[in-house]
Amino acid sequence: MTERIYLHYPGKDEMVAVATGFSWGAFLLGFVWALSKRMWFAAFIMLAVNIMLFLGGLWGSAGDLIGLALSILFGIACGVYGNQWHLRTLEKRGYVVL
Structure with a gap:
């Protein structure tokens, strides 16, 4: 189970949970x-x-394989840091951690 961090917007009854x-x-x-x-x-x-990775894959078979590998690595990086980015974005909008 993933834990969640709860954020509250001051002055409103709005609460957001970020995994x-x-x-x-x-x-x-x-x-x-x-x-x-x-x-x-x-x-x-x-x-x-x-888009850059897709265009890099148009260079041929070697570029296609490298583009696929880089796309997978980029997807993993987005997965690892995605919730942290969401948390920071909400904090910049004024939400505070409970």
């Missing part, structure tokens, strides 16, 4: 996951990296 650990949503869905969390800058960066 800790690996984010399967960020790993599998990438920039779509970031858009669903309203993390605009992260979504833009993730999309740009995905």
Whole structure:
């Protein structure tokens, strides 16, 4: 089971739970996951990296294999750091950890 960190927005009854650990949503869905969390800058960066990796794969069979490996590594990195990015984004918006 993953633990959760609860954040509260001062002045409202709004509470958000952010999971800790690996984010399967960020790993599998990438920039779509970031858009669903309203993390605009992260979504833009993730999309740009995905486009660069896709274009790098168009160079031929060696580029295709390297692009696949880099895409998997990038997905793993997004999964590892995704929940931390979400937590920081919410804190920048004014949410405080309970």
